[in-house]
Amino acid sequence: MSTTVLSAKDLVMKFGGITATNHVTLDLKQGARHALIGPNGAGKTTLINLLTGVLQPTSGSITLEGQDITQLAPYQRVRRGMVRTFQINQLFDSLTPLETLAMTVSQHQGLGNKWWQALGAKKGVTERCEQLLEQFHLTSVMDQQTKVLAYGKRRLLEIAIALACKPRVLLLDEPVAGVPAGEREELLQTVAALPTDVSVLLIEHDMDLVFSFAKRMTVLVNGTVLTEGDPDTIANDPQVKAVYLGHGDELNDTLGAATHG
Amino acid sequence: QSNTFKIGLILPMTGQQASTGRQIEAAAKLYMAQNGDTVAGKKVELIVKDDTSVPDVTKRLAQELIVNNKVNVLAGFGITPSALATAPLATQSKTPLVVMAAATSSITEASPYVVRTSFTLPQASVALGDWAPKNGIKKVVTLVSDYGPGIDAEKYFKERFIFNGGQVPESLRVPLRGPDFAPFLQKVRDLKPDALFVFVPSGAGAAVMKQFLERGMDKAGIKLIGTGDLTDDDQLNDMGDGALGVVTSHHYSAAHPSPLNQKFVDAFKKANPGLRPNFMAVGGYDGMRVIYEALKTSKGQGGGDGLLAAMKGQIFESPRGPMFIDAQTRDVVQNIYLRKVEKKDGQLYNIEFDVIKDVKDPGKAK
Amino acid sequence: MLTILFDGIAYGMLLFILSVGLAVTMGLMNFINLAHGAFAMVGGYITVLLMQKMGVPFLLCLPLAFIGSALLGGVLERTLYRPLYHKPHLDQVLFSIGLTFMAVACADYFIGSSQQIVQLPEWLKGRTEIGEGALMLGMGHYRVFIIVVCAALTVGLQYVLTKTRFGSQLRASVDDQRVAAGMGINVNMIFLGTFAVGSGLAGLGGALGAEVLGLEPTFALKYMTYFLIVVAVGGTSSITGPLLAALLLGIADVAGKYYIPKLGGFIVYSLMILILIWRPQGLFVRKGGK
Amino acid sequence: MGTQKLLQNQGRWKLWEIPLWLLALASPLLLGSHALIINEIAIVALFALSLDLILGFTGIVSLGHAAFFGMGAYSAALFAKLVMPDPLLGLAFGILTATLLGALCSATILRGTDLTRLMVTMGVGLILMELANKLDWLTGGADGLQGVVMGPLLGQFEFDLYGRTSAWYSLTVLLLVFALARRLVNSPFGATLKAIRDNRLRTMAIGIPVNSRLALIYTVAAAVAGTAGALMAQTTGFASLDLFEFHRSADVMLILVVGGVGWLYGGITGAIVFKLMQDALSSITPQYWTFWIGLFLVVLVLVGRDRLIRPWRWFKPGHSGSQS
Amino acid sequence: MAELLNVQGLSAGYGEAVVLHEVSLSIDPGQTLALLGRNGTGKTTLINTLAGATQQHAGSILLGGQVLHKLPSHERAAAGIGWVPQERNIFKSLTVHENLTAVARPARAGRASSPWTPARVYELFPRLAERKSNLGTQLSGGEQQMLALGRALVLNPTLLLLDEPCEGLAPIIVQELLRAIRRITREEGLSAIIVEQHPQAILAISDTAAVLDHGTVVYAGSARSLQEQPALLDKLLGVAR
Ligand SMILES: Nc1ncnc2c1ncn2[C@@H]1O[C@H](COP(=O)(O)OP(=O)(O)OP(=O)(O)O)[C@@H](O)[C@H]1O
Numbered sequence A: 001m002s003t004t005v006l007s008a009k010d011l012v013m014k015f016g017g018i019t020a021t022n023h024v025t026l027d028l029k030q031g032a033r034h035a036l037i038g039p040n041g042a043g044k045t046t047l048i049n050l051l052t053g054v055l056q057p058t059s060g061s062i063t064l065e066g067q068d069i070t071q072l073a074p075y076q077r078v079r080r081g082m083v084r085t086f087q088i089n090q091l092f093d094s095l096t097p098l099e100t101l102a103m104t105v106s107q108h109q110g111l112g113n114k115w116w117q118a119l120g121a122k123k124g125v126t127e128r129c130e131q132l133l134e135q136f137h138l139t140s141v142m143d144q145q146t147k148v149l150a151y152g153k154r155r156l157l158e159i160a161i162a163l164a165c166k167p168r169v170l171l172l173d174e175p176v177a178g179v180p181a182g183e184r185e186e187l188l189q190t191v192a193a194l195p196t197d198v199s200v201l202l203i204e205h206d207m208d209l210v211f212s213f214a215k216r217m218t219v220l221v222n223g224t225v226l227t228e229g230d231p232d233t234i235a236n237d238p239q240v241k242a243v244y245l246g247h248g249d250e251l252n253d254t255l256g257a258a259t260h261g
Numbered sequence B: 001q002s003n004t005f006k007i008g009l010i011l012p013m014t015g016q017q018a019s020t021g022r023q024i025e026a027a028a029k030l031y032m033a034q035n036g037d038t039v040a041g042k043k044v045e046l047i048v049k050d051d052t053s054v055p056d057v058t059k060r061l062a063q064e065l066i067v068n069n070k071v072n073v074l075a076g077f078g079i080t081p082s083a084l085a086t087a088p089l090a091t092q093s094k095t096p097l098v099v100m101a102a103a104t105s106s107i108t109e110a111s112p113y114v115v116r117t118s119f120t121l122p123q124a125s126v127a128l129g130d131w132a133p134k135n136g137i138k139k140v141v142t143l144v145s146d147y148g149p150g151i152d153a154e155k156y157f158k159e160r161f162i163f164n165g166g167q168v169p170e171s172l173r174v175p176l177r178g179p180d181f182a183p184f185l186q187k188v189r190d191l192k193p194d195a196l197f198v199f200v201p202s203g204a205g206a207a208v209m210k211q212f213l214e215r216g217m218d219k220a221g222i223k224l225i226g227t228g229d230l231t232d233d234d235q236l237n238d239m240g241d242g243a244l245g246v247v248t249s250h251h252y253s254a255a256h257p258s259p260l261n262q263k264f265v266d267a268f269k270k271a272n273p274g275l276r277p278n279f280m281a282v283g284g285y286d287g288m289r290v291i292y293e294a295l296k297t298s299k300g301q302g303g304g305d306g307l308l309a310a311m312k313g314q315i316f317e318s319p320r321g322p323m324f325i326d327a328q329t330r331d332v333v334q335n336i337y338l339r340k341v342e343k344k345d346g347q348l349y350n351i352e353f354d355v356i357k358d359v360k361d362p363g364k365a366k
Numbered sequence C: 001m002l003t004i005l006f007d008g009i010a011y012g013m014l015l016f017i018l019s020v021g022l023a024v025t026m027g028l029m030n031f032i033n034l035a036h037g038a039f040a041m042v043g044g045y046i047t048v049l050l051m052q053k054m055g056v057p058f059l060l061c062l063p064l065a066f067i068g069s070a071l072l073g074g075v076l077e078r079t080l081y082r083p084l085y086h087k088p089h090l091d092q093v094l095f096s097i098g099l100t101f102m103a104v105a106c107a108d109y110f111i112g113s114s115q116q117i118v119q120l121p122e123w124l125k126g127r128t129e130i131g132e133g134a135l136m137l138g139m140g141h142y143r144v145f146i147i148v149v150c151a152a153l154t155v156g157l158q159y160v161l162t163k164t165r166f167g168s169q170l171r172a173s174v175d176d177q178r179v180a181a182g183m184g185i186n187v188n189m190i191f192l193g194t195f196a197v198g199s200g201l202a203g204l205g206g207a208l209g210a211e212v213l214g215l216e217p218t219f220a221l222k223y224m225t226y227f228l229i230v231v232a233v234g235g236t237s238s239i240t241g242p243l244l245a246a247l248l249l250g251i252a253d254v255a256g257k258y259y260i261p262k263l264g265g266f267i268v269y270s271l272m273i274l275i276l277i278w279r280p281q282g283l284f285v286r287k288g289g290k
Numbered sequence D: 001m002g003t004q005k006l007l008q009n010q011g012r013w014k015l016w017e018i019p020l021w022l023l024a025l026a027s028p029l030l031l032g033s034h035a036l037i038i039n040e041i042a043i044v045a046l047f048a049l050s051l052d053l054i055l056g057f058t059g060i061v062s063l064g065h066a067a068f069f070g071m072g073a074y075s076a077a078l079f080a081k082l083v084m085p086d087p088l089l090g091l092a093f094g095i096l097t098a099t100l101l102g103a104l105c106s107a108t109i110l111r112g113t114d115l116t117r118l119m120v121t122m123g124v125g126l127i128l129m130e131l132a133n134k135l136d137w138l139t140g141g142a143d144g145l146q147g148v149v150m151g152p153l154l155g156q157f158e159f160d161l162y163g164r165t166s167a168w169y170s171l172t173v174l175l176l177v178f179a180l181a182r183r184l185v186n187s188p189f190g191a192t193l194k195a196i197r198d199n200r201l202r203t204m205a206i207g208i209p210v211n212s213r214l215a216l217i218y219t220v221a222a223a224v225a226g227t228a229g230a231l232m233a234q235t236t237g238f239a240s241l242d243l244f245e246f247h248r249s250a251d252v253m254l255i256l257v258v259g260g261v262g263w264l265y266g267g268i269t270g271a272i273v274f275k276l277m278q279d280a281l282s283s284i285t286p287q288y289w290t291f292w293i294g295l296f297l298v299v300l301v302l303v304g305r306d307r308l309i310r311p312w313r314w315f316k317p318g319h320s321g322s323q324s
Numbered sequence E: 001m002a003e004l005l006n007v008q009g010l011s012a013g014y015g016e017a018v019v020l021h022e023v024s025l026s027i028d029p030g031q032t033l034a035l036l037g038r039n040g041t042g043k044t045t046l047i048n049t050l051a052g053a054t055q056q057h058a059g060s061i062l063l064g065g066q067v068l069h070k071l072p073s074h075e076r077a078a079a080g081i082g083w084v085p086q087e088r089n090i091f092k093s094l095t096v097h098e099n100l101t102a103v104a105r106p107a108r109a110g111r112a113s114s115p116w117t118p119a120r121v122y123e124l125f126p127r128l129a130e131r132k133s134n135l136g137t138q139l140s141g142g143e144q145q146m147l148a149l150g151r152a153l154v155l156n157p158t159l160l161l162l163d164e165p166c167e168g169l170a171p172i173i174v175q176e177l178l179r180a181i182r183r184i185t186r187e188e189g190l191s192a193i194i195v196e197q198h199p200q201a202i203l204a205i206s207d208t209a210a211v212l213d214h215g216t217v218v219y220a221g222s223a224r225s226l227q228e229q230p231a232l233l234d235k236l237l238g239v240a241r
């Protein structure tokens, strides 16, 4: 079987009296298409923050490709190939999408410290940028300041940045929230079509998307892992239904009956 | 050969030292109003510049005045660094530089073209160092602002006072920007000296005085003495009766009993309602006089060197009393008076009660 | 010893009362108002002029100084400040410094550049001493007065800001004006009122501080750094923060000058830098949760 | 191709810039009698440029930038006084010490909010001033450092009373630093600085070592500020404590903001506008010129920078320049 | 029954840009209106205009007979508007509890059921009670959504404006929330306008529906009949669902 790329062991995160992450252990296999679901406030975003180093865990450890990275700074983890997107857009408002991507690509081609060369002087950089702009439908707005872009475009840029970092492990926090319905599927297909050695962890509340994307799922509740399994198992798990999925199909009937009955 | 005679007057007109600038400008204008603006056939023109007490600005303004306005004399200079910064220019361009305010001893040594009509702190402080021991003051703590003039004052007072058998258990230096004197005064109080010797730049004097009284130091038997900056005429009247009896030594008091001074004070007050001339004003007034007289004697001949030669050795009666410009040092030699704050016509004044005649700047002795 | 402590507290209280208005406008309204010192100066001049020219008693001058600067603050808020709430901070700095320059020049033009001196009433001039030797406590009556006024104000302000709806409504308005208005908060009135009170407090501080710190046109600029230090060290999210910061600075400054006069200038700044490096958000940050 | 052009456009010298700089370099000749103020403007512009590197391009506010200015100035002055009077070596020495100081101080600006950073930088500046005051055997203390005599530039050009040599010297250095700074801000490194300014969290999340970049640019800015300080000391021939003063840091910030932050010409524009205005106003009314400067600042902000230079747009609504 | 909300010829936008063109709508007391439309057609703009947070160019808004369009934003809340903005806009420097108390106002006189208080909101969302003293920014995305709704409820409004209230909520919470909204409108006579991306879920609990396209109303009528015409729905929204 494929090897484990990223693994969290016994992670605990306390905010004052609140335990947002409670002894979470999670393994991400190479090439995984893994979804993390759970009720609001279950600690999904917090877990991502821990994995990427935005937060320091109260206890527990994280290993990436066999090496302990618990103490590493966020940027060092990125350099080892672990990249994320944010639930709430984190963009560079005064840069254009093109500049944003050119900067990111340069950084990952080892040019970040070059101060005498113009941004985009290297062919390799511009080519990669063009490719990304194309792929995320950003070519038409590539020279507008990010802050004036429509929400949908901003969301796409958010994800494009992550891909520009040459990820080997990609952590996506509700990537399609706010993306127009029509484009959602396309976006996730782009992600799903990443090379098979890239491992993806996805957080999302849109169940249609999650189930069409994920090969494996973890359910987080109140900071602890409730269960883990393939989509079918999860979809039929009564516990998951009780705390998270509810009984979606019956909703219309019950409500409809109540309303119009 | 142009027919105007230009005086570049560089002063702090804004910022903390603004009142120095105002007094000097007013006095200089008064002198011109009284003595006309045509001297030796030349029309005297005064160009006032504000250097905001920033030395490099002073220097640039001076340079521009020399190069562009072709001024014949530079004058003013509120603070020591400004004067020192400009001195090399005076040498380079052979332009006399008349210091009307800055009072650190060494300024006149910075260039052979510097002439001073204000005073030096050693002059004023030494007089107190002589007076105090004779009047039952044996133990004194000094408190000065931590910059050139303050250090001068401390040094010369201390030297003379100890020489006369006094004791200085502690010398305090307060930061120029220290808004609260309380801790320093408390320290003085705990040391229980006979008197406290103070030099602070004019303006801060009132605060020292008030906090001195508030701390009940007069009641604890500590006398307040200092150079005349402490009881600056500009503010003395607002200090209230607490200031009564404070002894200071200085070269000028608005209450100096001479007809010339009376005339000066009256004219000054008339031209500037609400303002009483202080020692800054008299420095500016006499500075103008020195320039005028030099122009008269040299008849506008000989350029800067001619003017300078004519400034050296001038002896005259100033509102402060007799004074002269020492030809060697180009520094002012004048009487230093011992004064006590008293009430006259319902107003507070420094009333002179003793005088030490013709005091040379002791800083030049060595 | 005790006297030094007492003086430090009084000095700190004075710094506090001068800065608290700034803590309100800057911390709560998120507006960098460097003209704060100008309002303090206005309060100071109101007091001095009323006392000197009209013989109004000192105690009456204090509320008048408050009201005068509050009115001025209110008028300026409506006319000049309001459009600037959304502008970048650097623009606010530029604007308020410009305003300060104008205020300084105006004070100079109308009142003159020399120091103004406040004559306190007799009962505030005295001094009471208790104890002997190292434990002697000497209290200037005026300093006692300052401490009492400041303490009363602190309690009042703290109550208003944390315990009343007004406080939360103010913070809500700052966070998001548009939505706050949509939730029924009268944002304009709240800002107007807060700004006026902030300016009034500055004016009161100026009136109380003129005696100790001296009053001249550059007052508006001279103490700006002190105000900023208090607000930065105290954090901008509460009233107690700046109070404790002001007390700390006051005591450190006074004690430092007393015990090691040679290092006088270093102490306050070094202390500030250490504190800020240790707690970059200021000493007292508002934290949610328990 | 398109993207490459788009990216490199900003860093290119535009046609109009060349005559502009030629004019600037010729100005000490053309406006001979104003060479002194030209010199001062060039120095202040350089100082503002250095602040822009951290404030405009990286988003770090500072009220203590005068620390590096003063450091450069005192080092250059002492070098001339104690070691040798050659200006270029002195300049190099001034830059070196300011750079070291900048590297040392860069640790203080890595954390905190804008306000705390303002205060920390201010504190560092004031402590350095206090230090220069206390080391009076070396620095001359409150009286300033006297007796600095500069040798001729390149062994050829004496610093004259008219200030022409000074002006050329400062303008040339300004141009050189400007050209370098321009390369820097348009490079990948420069782009990461802007990214840090816009969103630090995200910058970290794309693998950029934020702290070391901050430290680096702070040091660079310190070096440039030191350059400006050294020029100041060399062209005026002395150094005083005032170089460290708080008001210098505040002034340079005002000047930069007047000219516009995050735009390399901002510091230069600000320096020209502010200095000329100050010079003109203070010779008209030496007592009350601050009022008019204040009024200018207030109007500048209320009307908006872009509208002030395009008055025909005053009465069109909707372009207020604010981006709320 | 008299109409609760009556909107006539409403045009509004941002600055000079007009987004809404002559929109007319009405709602009866206790009724729920589902507001549908493609992305960027002006749903949020309509909601914000009712709340007074946009530039209104023409038209009238009457709430229970009271003229609303002349009132500044904050007085509209007093007149009975309870707004849940699309981006939630929790006050970030207030705690959860303060977010509620800062805006809470007593119920209008003559209301039958018990008024909304912070305590009742905590009953509705126990999760919030646990996070009472967290700052607004220290909430998860979903918790913020709950708080936004609670904050609108404690205004004790007569008309709730809900802009995509379900976005980012767990499926089970979405179901609960919709039920809660249904119950509140049913039992307490509250009216609501709900913007939603998923038409089926929302039409099921609504009485009437309106569909916007490019800033104009292209459908107004019964929610049920729209729900029963998938072809029409498809045409109007361009989404097969
Ligand atoms: N900085 C913080 N301080 C205190 N509590 C926090 C902080 N950040 C998050 N929390 C709490 O931790 C819990 C987990 O939050 P998290 O954002 O990880 O949830 P989530 O699973 O991503 O939820 P959602 O799906 O709603 O986004 C929440 O209850 C939240 O209130």
Ligand SMILES: Nc1ncnc2c1ncn2[C@@H]1O[C@H](COP(=O)(O)OP(=O)(O)OP(=O)(O)O)[C@@H](O)[C@H]1O
Residues within 6 Å of the ligand: A150, E014, E017, E019, E037, E038, E039, E040, E041, E042, E043, E044, E045, E046, E086
């Ligand atoms: N602040 C604004 N300034 C200018 N135009 C805006 C602003 N907000 C929205 N718009 C524009 O108004 C139009 C309508 O936007 P609105 O947010 O009302 O759409 P919506 O139907 O709510 O879309 P969504 O489903 O994405 O929430 C869009 O074209 C949008 O670009």
Ligand SMILES: [Mg+2]
Residues within 6 Å of the ligand: A044, A045, A046, A087, E140, E141
């Ligand atoms: Mg989340």
Ligand SMILES: [Mg+2]
Residues within 6 Å of the ligand: E043, E044, E045, E086, E163
């Ligand atoms: Mg919307």
